[in-house]
Amino acid sequence: xxxxxxxxxxxxxxxxxxxxxxxxxxxxxxxxxxxxxxxxxxxxxxxxxxxxxxxxxxxxxxxxxxxxxxxxxxxxxxxxxxxxxxxxxxxxxxxxxxxxxxxxxxxxxxxxxxxxxxxxxxxxxxxxxxxxxxxxxxxxxxxxxxxxxxxxxxxxxxxxxxxxxxxxxxxxxxxxxxxxxxxxxxxxxxxxxxxxxxxxxxxxxxxxxxxxxxxxxxxxxxxxxxxxxxxxxxxxxxxxxxxxxxxxxxxxxxxxxxxxxxxxxxxxxxxxxxxxxxxxxxxxxxxxxxxxxxxxxxxxxxxxxxxxxxxxxxxxxxxxxxxxxxxxxxxx
Amino acid sequence: xxxxxxxxxxxxxxxxxxxxxxxxxxxxxxxxxxxxxxxxxxxxxxxxxxxxxxxxxxxxxxxxxxxxxxxxxxxxxxxxxxxxxxxxxxxxxxxxxxxxxxxxxxxxxxxxxxxxxxxxxxxxxxxxxxxxxxxxxxxxxxxxxxxxxxxxxxxxxxxxxxxxxxxxxxxxxxxxxxxxxxxxxxxxxxxxxxxxxxxxxxxxxxxxxxxxxxxxxxxxxxxxxxxxxxxxxxxxxxxxxxxxxxxxxxxxxxxxxxxxxxxxxxxxxxxxxxxxxxxxxxxxxxxxxxxxxxxxxxxxxxxxxxxxxxxxxxxxxxxxxxxxxxxxxxxxxxxxxxxxxxxxxxxxxxxxxxxxxxxxxxxxxxxxxxxxxxxxxxxxxxxxxxxxxxxxxxxxxxxxxxxxxxxxxxxxxxxxxxxxxxxxxxxxxxxxxxxxxxxxxxxxxxxxxxxxxxxxxxxxxxxxxxxxxxxxxxxxxxxxxxxxxxxxxxxxxxxxxxxxxxxxxxxxxxxxxxxxxxxxxxxxxxxxxxxxxxxxxxxxxxxxxxxxxxxxxxxxxxxxxxxxx
Numbered sequence: 054x055x056x057x058x059x060x061x062x063x064x065x066x067x068x069x070x071x072x073x074x075x076x077x078x079x080x081x082x083x084x085x086x087x088x089x090x091x092x093x094x095x096x097x098x099x100x101x102x103x104x105x106x107x108x109x110x111x112x113x114x115x116x117x118x119x120x121x122x123x124x125x126x127x128x129x130x131x132x133x134x135x136x137x138x139x140x141x142x143x144x145x146x147x148x149x150x151x152x153x154x155x156x157x158x159x160x161x162x163x164x165x166x167x168x169x170x171x172x173x174x175x176x177x178x179x180x181x182x183x184x185x186x187x188x189x190x191x192x193x194x195x196x197x198x199x200x201x202x203x204x205x206x207x208x209x210x211x212x213x214x215x216x217x218x219x220x221x222x223x224x225x226x227x228x229x230x231x232x233x234x235x236x237x238x239x240x241x242x243x244x245x246x247x248x249x250x251x252x253x254x255x256x257x258x259x260x261x262x263x264x265x266x267x268x269x270x271x272x273x274x275x276x277x278x279x280x281x282x283x284x285x286x287x288x289x290x291x292x293x294x295x296x297x298x299x300x301x302x303x304x305x306x307x308x309x310x311x312x313x314x315x316x317x318x319x320x321x322x323x324x325x326x327x328x329x330x331x332x333x334x335x336x337x338x339x340x341x342x343x344x345x346x347x348x349x350x351x352x353x354x355x356x357x358x359x360x361x362x363x364x365x366x367x368x369x370x371x372x373x374x375x376x377x378x379x380x381x382x383x384x385x
Numbered sequence: 386x387x388x389x390x391x392x393x394x395x396x397x398x399x400x401x402x403x404x405x406x407x408x409x410x411x412x413x414x415x416x417x418x419x420x421x422x423x424x425x426x427x428x429x430x431x432x433x434x435x436x437x438x439x440x441x442x443x444x445x446x447x448x449x450x451x452x453x454x455x456x457x458x459x460x461x462x463x464x465x466x467x468x469x470x471x472x473x474x475x476x477x478x479x480x481x482x483x484x485x486x487x488x489x490x491x492x493x494x495x496x497x498x499x500x501x502x503x504x505x506x507x508x509x510x511x512x513x514x515x516x517x518x519x520x521x522x523x524x525x526x527x528x529x530x531x532x533x534x535x536x537x538x539x540x541x542x543x544x545x546x547x548x549x550x551x552x553x554x555x556x557x558x559x560x561x562x563x564x565x566x567x568x569x570x571x572x573x574x575x576x577x578x579x580x581x582x583x584x585x586x587x588x589x590x591x592x593x594x595x596x597x598x599x600x601x602x603x604x605x606x607x608x609x610x611x612x613x614x615x616x617x618x619x620x621x622x623x624x625x626x627x628x629x630x631x632x633x634x635x636x637x638x639x640x641x642x643x644x645x646x647x648x649x650x651x652x653x654x655x656x657x658x659x660x661x662x663x664x665x666x667x668x669x670x671x672x673x674x675x676x677x678x679x680x681x682x683x684x685x686x687x688x689x690x691x692x693x694x695x696x697x698x699x700x701x702x703x704x705x706x707x708x709x710x711x712x713x714x715x716x717x718x719x720x721x722x723x724x725x726x727x728x729x730x731x732x733x734x735x736x737x738x739x740x741x742x743x744x745x746x747x748x749x750x751x752x753x754x755x756x757x758x759x760x761x762x763x764x765x766x767x768x769x770x771x772x773x774x775x776x777x778x779x780x781x782x783x784x785x786x787x788x789x790x791x792x793x794x795x796x797x798x799x800x801x802x803x804x805x806x807x808x809x810x811x812x813x814x815x816x817x818x819x820x821x822x823x824x825x826x827x828x829x830x831x832x833x834x835x836x837x838x839x840x841x842x843x844x845x846x847x848x849x850x851x852x853x854x855x856x857x858x859x860x861x862x863x864x865x866x867x868x869x870x871x872x873x874x875x876x877x878x879x880x881x882x883x884x885x886x887x888x889x890x891x892x893x894x895x896x897x898x899x900x901x902x903x904x905x906x907x908x909x910x911x912x913x914x915x916x917x918x919x920x921x922x923x924x925x926x927x928x929x930x931x932x933x934x935x936x937x938x939x940x941x942x943x944x945x946x947x948x949x950x
Binding site for chain 1: 559561562564565566567568569570571572575579580583584586669677
C-alpha cells in the first residue's frame with residue numbers, strides 16, 4: 054500500500070502540489086489524470102524520489118520513504134521518452150539494473166531472456182534502441198523496469214509518443230502485464246480515454262489539487278466537481294430556462310447532462326424534456342452531433358449516424374432520463 | 386557595360402592566378418622541398434638522413450619522448466578535463482561559477498603566454514619555488530623541468546576542448562536517462578561512470594585526438610621547459626635546424642606531419658560516424674546532483690579548489706608581479722612594492738616595445754593579406770563549383786593538417802637560396818619570410834569561417850540586387866560585404882590574437898629585424914634578469930587582455946547574430 058500523508062511537493066521552487074493525501078492499494082492500477090501542468094507528473098516523480106517532499110510523508114508498505122534516495126526505493130519507472138540507454142543493446146538495457154546490483158552473469162542472462170520473451174522483444178535483443186520502433190522501445194523500457202521485480206511501477210505518459218493504433222494495442226499490453234505480474238501501477242496521463250480504459254481507480258487533478266478519486270464509472274457518472282464533469286467526457290450545462298422547463302429537483306447548483314443520454318422524445322417515462330431547434334449538424338462518421346438552440350442557450354445532442362437525420366431549423370422535444378442529470382456539488 | 390564586365394573578369398583571373406602562385410610557392414613547393422631534402426639531398430635518392438636519424442640516440446629518444454608525452458598528456462588532460470566537466474555540470478559543488486572562470490582560462494591563456502605564466506610560478510625564480518626554498522633550502526630550484534614540467538603544463542593548458550566540447554556534449558544528454566538508472570538502483574555517481582561517460586565516448590575520443598595533435602606538435606612547452614636533456618620532435622627539429630642539418634630536420638618534420646595526418650584522418654572518420662543517437666524525443670535538462678557520500682563530497686570539493694588554484698596562480702601571479710617593483714620581483718614571494726614602471730617601459734623604451742611593435746605590425750600585415758585572399762577564395766568557392774574552386778578549397782585547407790614546423794622547415798629549406806619561383810630572390814634572413822608563413826597558417830580558419838558566413842546569407846538577397854540591375858562589384862560592396870562585416874571583423878580579431886602569441890613559426894623564421902613577442906618571451910624565460918622578467922610579464926598580461934577582449938567580443942557577436950536570425 055502506498056500512502057501520501059498531507060504531502061507538500063515543490064517544483065522549481067514553487068509549491069506545485071499542496072497537502073496531498075492519497076492511498077493506493079496493492080496491485081491496483083491507479084491513474085493520475087489531469088490537464089498539463091496540474092502536478093500529476095510531479096507527484097509521480099516525487100514518489101520515484103526525483104522531487105523532494107517538502108512536508109508530510111510517503112509510506113510504502115508502512116515504511117516512510119519520503120527521504121529515501123531514488124535508487125533505494127525499488128520503484129520502477131517508465132518515462133514518457135523511455136530514457137533508454139542509447140549506447141547499450143536492448144539486452145544490455147534490460148540487464149542494466151541486475152548487473153548493477155551484482156547479480157551473477159548466468160542469472161542475468163536467464164532473467165533477461167525470460168523478460169524479453171514475456172514482453173515480446175526477444176528478436177531485437179542485440180539491436181540498439183535507435184534501431185527500434187516506438188512501440189518496441191516502449192516494451193524495452195517496460196522490460197528494463199519489470200526485470201527488477203518492482204512492487205510498484207510508475208508510468209509517466211508512456212503512450213504519448215505512439216500513434217493511435219499502437220497506443221491502443223500497447224494499452225492492452227500494459228494491462229495484460231499488470232494483471233499477469235500483479236504489480237501496483239501508478240499511471241500518469243492527460244488522455245481520459247486511456248485513464249478510463251486502464252484504471253481501477255482514477256484521481257482527477259486540477260492545479261495541484263485532487264478534485265475526485267474514484268472508479269472510472271464513478272468519475273464519469275457521478276462527477277463531484279464541475280471541473281471533473283467538464284474534463285471527463287462531454288457535458289451540456291443546463292441554462293436557467295432549460296432547468297425551469299424541466300423543473301428538475303434538487304439544489305440550486307449547476308446541472309449537466311452528457312449528450313449521449315439525450316434523445317428525441319418518444320414518450321418514455323421518468324424523463325426530463327426540453328424544446329429546442331436544430332441550429333447546426335456535424336458529421337462524425339458513425340455519429341452525428343446536432344447543435345440544439347433552446348430559449349437561452351444551446352446544447353449538443355449526439356445520435357447514431359444510422360438514425361433518422363434531423364434537418365436544420367426543425368424543432369424537437371429532446372428528453373433525457375432522470376438519472377442522467379448531473380449535479381456536481383463540489384468546487385467549481 | 387560590357388567593358389566593365391570584361392575588366393572585372395580580367396581582375397578576377399589575375400587574383401586567381403596570384404592565389405595559385407601563392408599556394409604553389411609557399412605551400413606546395415616548401416612541402417615538396419621537405420620531401421626532396423629528406424630523400425634526395427643532391428638530386429639522387431639517399432637514405433643517409435634516415436641512417437643518421439636512426440643512428441642518433443638523441444633523435445630516437447626525442448621520438449619516444451614525443452610519443453610518451455603525447456599519450457600521457459591525453460590521459461592526464463582527460464582525467465582533469467572530465468573532472469572539471471563533472472563538477473561544473475553534473476555534481477553540486479559550491480562556488481561552481483568561480484570554478485568555471487578558472488577552468489575556462491585555457492581558452493584565453495595558451496601557447497607561449499601560458500608556458501611563460503607557469504614558468505613565473507614554478508621555475509627556479511618562480512613564486513612557488515621561492516616559497517618552497519624558504520621551507521626547504523636544500524631543494525633543487527630547477528625542479529620544474531623536463532618531461533614532468535611539459536606534461537604538467539600540457540595538462541592544464543589543453544583542457545579547453547573539454548570545457549568547450551565535452552561540456553556541451555554532457556549538457557545535451559537527456560537527464561531522464563540518469564533518473565532511469567537511479568530507478569534501477571544505481572547512484573548518480575555510478576550513473577555518471579556507467580551511463581554518461583559511455584554516452585560521451587564519441588566526443589571524448591574526438592577531443593582526445595585534438596589533444597593528441599596538440600601534444601604531438603607542442604613546441605613552446607618542450608622548448609621552454611624541456612631543459613638541457615629533454616627533447617620532443619619539435620624541439621629536436623629546431624635544434625637540428627640551428628645546427629644546419631636541414632635534411633634531418635626535414636625528415637623528422639615529415640615524420641611529425643605523417644603522424645599528425647593520421648590522427649587528423651582518424652578524427653575525420655569519427656566525425657563522420659557521428660554520435661550514439663539518443664532515442665529520446667523530449668529531453669529533460671541536466672540537473673546537478675548532490676554527492677551524498679560525505680568524504681567523497683569533501684574530496685571532490687578539495688580537488689576542485691586545488692585545480693582552481695593551479696589554473697589561476699599563473700595568471701594572478703603574472704598580473705600581480707607585472708605591477709611589482711624589480712626589487713620586489715627578486716626578493717618577495719608575494720609582491721609588496723608596486724609600480725607602473727614596467728608598463729611605461731614597454732610603451733616608451735624602443736627596446737622593450739620592439740617585440741610588441743614587431744608582432745603588432747607582422748600580425749596586421751598578415752591578417753590584411755590573408756583576409757584579402759580568404760575573402761576572394763570564399764566568394765569564388767561559393768560562386769562556382771568545379772575543378773578550380775575545388776582545388777582552391779582543398780589547397781587552402783592543407784595548412785590545417787600540416788604541422789607549422791613542417792611548413793617552417795620547408796620554407797627554410799626551399800628559400801635558403803635564390804629561387805625561380807619567387808623571381809630569383811631568397812627569403813631566409815629577410816623580414817618577409819615570417820609574415821608570409823603567418824598568412825599561410827591563418828588562411829584555413831578564415832576561409833572556413835567566411836565560407837560559413839557566406840552560406841548563411843540568403844541567396845535571394847543577391848538575386849534581388851541583380852534583378853534591380855546592380856553589377857557584381859556593386860552588389861558585393863553594398864550587399865554582401867555589409868552583411869559579412871561582423872564576421873570579417875571577428876575573423877580578423879581572432880587571427881590577430883592568434884598571431885600575436887604565435888610561437889612555432891616565429892621561433893623558426895624570425896630574424897633580428899622582426900623578433901616577435903613569442904621569441905621575446907622565450908628569451909625572457911631563459912634569462913635571469915628581473916627587468917627582462919618584468920617586461921615579459923607585461924607582455925603576457927597584454928596578450929591575455931587582448932585574448933580576453935577578442936573572446937568576449939566574439940561571444941557577444943555570435944549571440945547577437947543568433948538573436949537576429
